[in-house]
Amino acid sequence: MADYTVIADRQGLQDAADALSRGTGPVAVDVERASGFRYSQRAYLIQVFRRDAGVFLIDPPAVGDLSPLQRAIGEDEWVLHAASQDLPSLRELDLMPPVIFDTELAARLLGHDRVGLGAVVETTLGITLAKEHSAADWSTRPLPQSWLEYAALDVVHLIDVRDALVAELADQDKTGLAAEEFEAVRVREPRAPREEPWRRLSGLHTVRGRRNLAVARALWTAREEYARAEDVSPGRLVPDRALVAAVLAEPASKQDLARIKEFTGRASRTQLDRWWAAIETGRATDELPPERAPGTGDSFPPPRAWADRNPAADARLKSARAAVEARAEELHMPTENLLTPDLLRRVAWAPPADGDAASIGDALAESGARRWQIAQTAQLIAQAFVDSVQEAATAPDDAS
Structure with missing residues (x-):
């Protein structure tokens, strides 16, 4: 080793x-x-490898300013696996690539059955990587040598993998579309924060009543603030299920809260005053949340409700989905990489008035579709919409 x-x-x-x-x-x-x-998604280790240079393992919290690294590699192609996961952490450190090659995304576009790093390395190079430290606590110091070897192996083969995938992309005539996808990942803006992130509490669906929801919100907020201050994952302090259990039990006192056996977690008792104060805040507030999360202005119902709510849109979606799935199969790639379900649903629910391929392409582009996706799907979708109308017109009348 x-x-x-x-x-x-x-x-x-x-x-x-x-x-x-x-x-x-x-x-x-x-x-x-x-x-x-x-709590944070900061980088605790950065691995870098380049031919004729070697592999380097960098501790960002200890080093601080990484501008020398950016100057050294900031004009070259960066090869990452599942770049969308790593780029936000790199940007926090002012490390920004001018162009990327994403080996995970390339494998998806090529139709590989498995796209994890270990699987792609094995498929392309015939090398098996051990993944026993993938879920380790990388904030640990000092880092064990076995962890460092694992981390180094994540990059030492990546350039060879990239070269193999470049050849595959060329063989399948996907070089251009892959470049579009890589660039879309590179420049993608972070998602806007959720308006009501507390509603992501696992098990919240079992909580009934606006007052109890207010208590759940207050407990979530208290846990979030403490987790941020301590830089600890919220679920390690008090799990979601424990917060929900405290809401459902409706304790009458701090002592009752302490007696709830389902109220677990390493901070469930040491921070008991904090949690009881949150419960009291939720019970006293005049700002009660609605039973259901408010929808966004451009939202539409789930597809299962379309047949009743908008039969024409339902017919359009089913017809277009079949056409897009068939094209994805022809291209040997997952359907969601050819066109995301959300984009297809948007244009099926509210298609442009003209309904031709050009206007559908414009609508897809406005929603974020790439040029190659539009070139592959716009005409198919336009024809599918026409077919759905014709099928509806020729369908037998069930009432007759």
């Missing part, structure tokens, strides 16, 4: 940056976070 050293100071980072700037070809980059352990 190789002996890896973590770069944890400015001089070490500068030495690594100098070596990387002398390397050749694309740069493999990976990020290890502490999801499930820490």
Whole structure:
């Protein structure tokens, strides 16, 4: 097993940056976070590999300013696996690639059955990677050597994988569309925060009544504030099910709250005053949440309700979905990569007045579809909409 050293100071980072700037070809980059352990999604380890330079493992919290690394590789192609997961953490550190190659996304577009890093490495290179540390707490210090070897292996093969996938993309005539997808991932803006994130509490559907929902909201908020202050994953303090159990039990006092056996978690008793104060806040507030989460202005009902709510849209969706699925099969890729279900539902629910391929393409583009997706699907969808009308006109009248 190789002996890896973590770069944890400015001089070490500068030495690594100098070596990387002398390397050749694309740069493999990976990020290890502490999801499930820490509140933040910050990077606790960054792995970088470049041919003729080697592999470097960097401790961002210890090093601080990573601008030497950005200067060293900031004009080169970065190769990542599942880039959408790592780019936000890299951006927090002002590490921004000019162009990326996403090996996970490339494997999806090529129709690989399995697209995890280990599976793609095995499929393309015949090398088996151990994944026993994938869920480790990467905020641990010092990091064990076995973890560092695992982290290094995440990048040392990535350039070879990229080269194999580049050849596959060329063979399937997907080089251009892959580049569009990679760029869309690279420039994608972060999702806007949810208006009512507390409604994501697991088990909240069992809570009835606006007052009880207010208590659930207050408990969630108290846990969130404490988790942020302590930089601990909220569920490790008090799990969702424990918060919901406290709401459902409706304790009459702080002592009653402490007696609820389902109210578990390492902070359930040490922070008992905090949770009881939250319950009292929820019970006293005049701002009661609605029973159901408010919808957005451009929302539409779930497809299962379309047959009753909008039969024409239901017919359009079913016809177009079949056509898009058939084209995805022809292209050997998952349907959701050809066109996301949400985009198809939007245009089926409220199609443009003209209904031709050009106007449907414009509607898809406005909702975020890429050019290659529009080129592959707009005409199919337009024809499917026409077919749905004709099928409805020729269908036998059940009432006769």
